[in-house]
Amino acid sequence: xxxxxxxxxxxxxxxxxxxxxxxxxxxxxxAGVRAGLLAGIRQAVExxxxxxIVLICAGKTFIAGADITExxxxxxxxxxxxxxxxxxxSPKPVIAVIHGTALGGGLEVxxxxxxxxxARSAACGLPEVNLGLLPGAGGTQRLPRLVGVERALELVTTxxxxxxxxxxxxxxxxxxxxxxxxxxEAIAFARQVVAERRPLRRVRDLDDRVAAARGxxxxxxxxxxxxAKRFRGFLAPEYNIRCIEAAVELPFDEGLRRERxxxxxxxxxxxxxxQRHYFFASREVWRLPDIGAETPLxxxxxxxxxxxxxxxxxxxxxxxxxxxxxxIVETSQQALDRGLATIRxxxxxxxxxxxxxxxxxxxxxxxxxxxxxMEALSQADLVxxxxxxxxxxxxxxxxxxxxxxxxxxxxxxxxxALDVNEIASATSRPESVIGLHFxxxxxxxxxxxxVRAEKTSRPVIRTAMxxxxxxxxxxxxxxxCPGFVGNRMLAQRQREAHRLVLExxxxxxxxxxxxxxxxxxxxFAMSDLAGLDLGWRRETSTGSTLRExxxxxxxxxxxxxxxxxxxxxxRNARPSPVVEQLIREFAARQGRTSRTVxxxxxxxxxxxxxxxEGAKILEEGKAIRASDIDVIWVNGYGWPVYxxxxxxxxxxxxxxxxxxxxxxYQETLGADFEPARSLEELxxxxxxxxxxxxxx
Ligand code: T1G
Numbered sequence: 001x002x003x004x005x006x007x008x009x010x011x012x013x014x015x016x017x018x019x020x021x022x023x024x025x026x027x028x029x030x031a032g033v034r035a036g037l038l039a040g041i042r043q044a045v046e047x048x049x050x051x052x053i054v055l056i057c058a059g060k061t062f063i064a065g066a067d068i069t070e071x072x073x074x075x076x077x078x079x080x081x082x083x084x085x086x087x088x089x090s091p092k093p094v095i096a097v098i099h100g101t102a103l104g105g106g107l108e109v110x111x112x113x114x115x116x117x118x119a120r121s122a123a124c125g126l127p128e129v130n131l132g133l134l135p136g137a138g139g140t141q142r143l144p145r146l147v148g149v150e151r152a153l154e155l156v157t158t159x160x161x162x163x164x165x166x167x168x169x170x171x172x173x174x175x176x177x178x179x180x181x182x183x184x185e186a187i188a189f190a191r192q193v194v195a196e197r198r199p200l201r202r203v204r205d206l207d208d209r210v211a212a213a214r215g216x217x218x219x220x221x222x223x224x225x226x227x228a229k230r231f232r233g234f235l236a237p238e239y240n241i242r243c244i245e246a247a248v249e250l251p252f253d254e255g256l257r258r259e260r261x262x263x264x265x266x267x268x269x270x271x272x273x274x275q276r277h278y279f280f281a282s283r284e285v286w287r288l289p290d291i292g293a294e295t296p297l298x299x300x301x302x303x304x305x306x307x308x309x310x311x312x313x314x315x316x317x318x319x320x321x322x323x324x325x326x327x328i329v330e331t332s333q334q335a336l337d338r339g340l341a342t343i344r345x346x347x348x349x350x351x352x353x354x355x356x357x358x359x360x361x362x363x364x365x366x367x368x369x370x371x372x373x374m375e376a377l378s379q380a381d382l383v384x385x386x387x388x389x390x391x392x393x394x395x396x397x398x399x400x401x402x403x404x405x406x407x408x409x410x411x412x413x414x415x416x417a418l419d420v421n422e423i424a425s426a427t428s429r430p431e432s433v434i435g436l437h438f439x440x441x442x443x444x445x446x447x448x449x450x451v452r453a454e455k456t457s458r459p460v461i462r463t464a465m466x467x468x469x470x471x472x473x474x475x476x477x478x479x480x481c482p483g484f485v486g487n488r489m490l491a492q493r494q495r496e497a498h499r500l501v502l503e504x505x506x507x508x509x510x511x512x513x514x515x516x517x518x519x520x521x522x523x524f525a526m527s528d529l530a531g532l533d534l535g536w537r538r539e540t541s542t543g544s545t546l547r548e549x550x551x552x553x554x555x556x557x558x559x560x561x562x563x564x565x566x567x568x569x570x571r572n573a574r575p576s577p578v579v580e581q582l583i584r585e586f587a588a589r590q591g592r593t594s595r596t597v598x599x600x601x602x603x604x605x606x607x608x609x610x611x612x613e614g615a616k617i618l619e620e621g622k623a624i625r626a627s628d629i630d631v632i633w634v635n636g637y638g639w640p641v642y643x644x645x646x647x648x649x650x651x652x653x654x655x656x657x658x659x660x661x662x663x664x665y666q667e668t669l670g671a672d673f674e675p676a677r678s679l680e681e682l683x684x685x686x687x688x689x690x691x692x693x694x695x696x
Pocket of ligand 1: 025026028061064065066067068069080101103104105106108127128131133134135136137139280283
């Protein structure tokens with residue numbers, strides 16, 4: 001049988017047609033793949049020598065979904081539903097043969113096949129929700145008919161990948177076989193289906209599982225209640241739930257129409273555009289313009305950490321989790337014991353949630369070697385310093401490490417803002433010095449800012465980025481400047497938040513506006529959580545800022561039951577009349593008159609200076625691309641992914657509007673709002689951060 005097109009192939013193996021898709025990297029359902037699939041099915045159906053059809057993929061995975069790069073472009077025939085109908089209406093059995101991950105449209109193609117065979121290591125899922133979408137090719141209508149409503153709700157709203165054995169248990173696949181024998185076992189299964197004259201079972205005709213949920217709205221109400229916090233602000237999860245409801249309440253074809261309507265609505269919306277932007281941004285962030293695969297990777301087998309405090313302990317856990325032996329050094333036995341006890345307690349808490357076993361805890365703790373002498377780090381390939389955030393202290397540590405660490409060892413600082421060039425100058429090997437800015441809690445937060453100092457070598461940078469990937473972080477390469485990228489932009493928001501509070505807005509107004517925007521927590525609640533007294537000392541306190549006054553009043557945050565907010569014993573926050581009065585008096589002492597500040601002004605003054613700072617960061621080359629800044633803010637600061645990140649959000653608002661608004665505030669509030677030159681130029685050129693400016 002002829003090759004169908006460049007990405008599909010049809011062969012005949014003793015009565016079994018094998019339709020192979022070969023469209024790297026993930027066999028996405030591009031126009032070519034759809035055309036080849038349709039032609040292949042039609043040819044196999046028409047060929048009397050064919051008794052059954054096996055649909056299989058070459059490369060690393062079964063179809064991983066619709067081709068996301070085609071979204072937003074004019075649709076090309078054949079449509080996916082047209083291809084699916086040809087498969088589902090085939091008079092001959094069609095068997096999907098799954099390896100890697102059958103995702104999105106890929107699983108939806110498998111669901112119109114009559115049977116599904118999977119390799120043991122394969123997985124299935126409908127992750128469209130992560131793109132701000134829903135399965136738009138019948139997934140929400142067929143999945144519940146196979147696995148039931150409760151499981152379907154979980155799968156479509158989380159986008160989770162279900163391993164093949166679990167998929168078989170829930171009825172999603174019919175046979176699980178060893179990876180190595182997938183192809184021949186699938187063909188043998190096809191022969192068996194023919195020999196046994198098994199029915200051409202169409203998933204769309206199955207009704208028992210959805211009928212069981214009919215007339216039970218409480219099932220959906222309960223699911224919505226149980227997930228309200230997780231889905232807050234997102235459109236796609238709710239739309240996915242409505243589609244599953246349609247599968248229960250409507251005839252199949254009507255349910256399919258409802259699904260299509262809601263899919264198109266989401267596809268046109270801002271949230272899906274933002275989440276698709278983030279999907280590509282989170283892959284682009286790993287690409288370093290001047291550091292490619294030709295750059296050598298340095299061997300890293302043993303890790304050393306200086307400091308067993310909150311950060312040092314959290315950082316250690318990342319490497320222990322990934323199976324690296326870690327030597328951790330402290331200055332006193334008491335501090336060392338405390339640090340190890342914290343690590344063990346964190347693991348025990350994770351085990352209580354069932355995420356790891358008691359054996360995992362012991363295996364990881366066994367990889368950890370505590371020490372009181374820095375000499376214990378002499379064999380480490382990577383040493384990470386996580387000591388007190390003070391330049392003199394860090395330079396002293398690096399000078400000692402320079403003498404102790406083996407030649408070629410990478411020396412990393414976890415500083416959150418200090419000048420890594422100056423730290424490197426304390427050593428004789430600045431080319432081996434790099435910043436690894438973990439975010440607290442370091443064992444939880446996914447973001448890692450990898451800070452490239454002037455003399456940091458390319459192999460050290462590439463090795464650091466690859467290590468980040470190995471320990472499950474999402475790393476962004478940034479340059480040396482105060483606060484690097486994330487904290488430098490955060491400083492803009494913090495300044496405005498505190499200014500607003502002296503002009504008439506109250507802390508809970510600012511927090512509410514930012515939480516309504518989509519952040520998990522506002523700046524004042526966050527300060528109460530972290531503790532207002534970070535870096536504060538009574539001896540040197542002068543009562544010159546609200547924060548100092550609150551600390552002097554022992555209102556140091558949640559830990560003292562009061563900060564900007566009052567807290568009950570369950571740590572529920574309430575606006576504090578004491579703090580409101582304090583703010584009024586403090587503002588009056590500064591001669592400020594209180595006024596009503598609109599939510600819009602709060603939002604603009606908190607977000608636009610951040611965007612402006614992001615433009616300056618790009619001008620100075622301290623971030624490689626605007627979308628890296630978005631990745632940093634989504635992963636390090638809880639920027640809602642359905643708004644894409646600060647720079648994508650600026651595009652959504654419109655750069656000309658951002659510039660115009662900044663200029664407005666500049667007139668009344670001064671230079672802090674002066675638009676960055678590059679931002680003005682981009683706006684004037686009608687450009688955007690996500691797309692290059694259209695040349696005039
Ligand atoms: N379309 C186009 N390109 C894709 C793609 C896709 N669906 N998935 C991945 N790529 C590219 C990716 O950009 C990267 O490109 C390369 O493949 C390797 O990806 C109708 C509408 C499959 C688990 O959401 O989860 O179907 O950077 O680095 O770590 O209902 O890719 O190399 O140039 O991630 O091995 C639903 C998304 C689509 C799956 C593989 N499907 N992809 O992970 O490799 S919407 C998804 C993934 C849909 C239907 C709806 C992962 C992966 P480059 P990678 P990986």
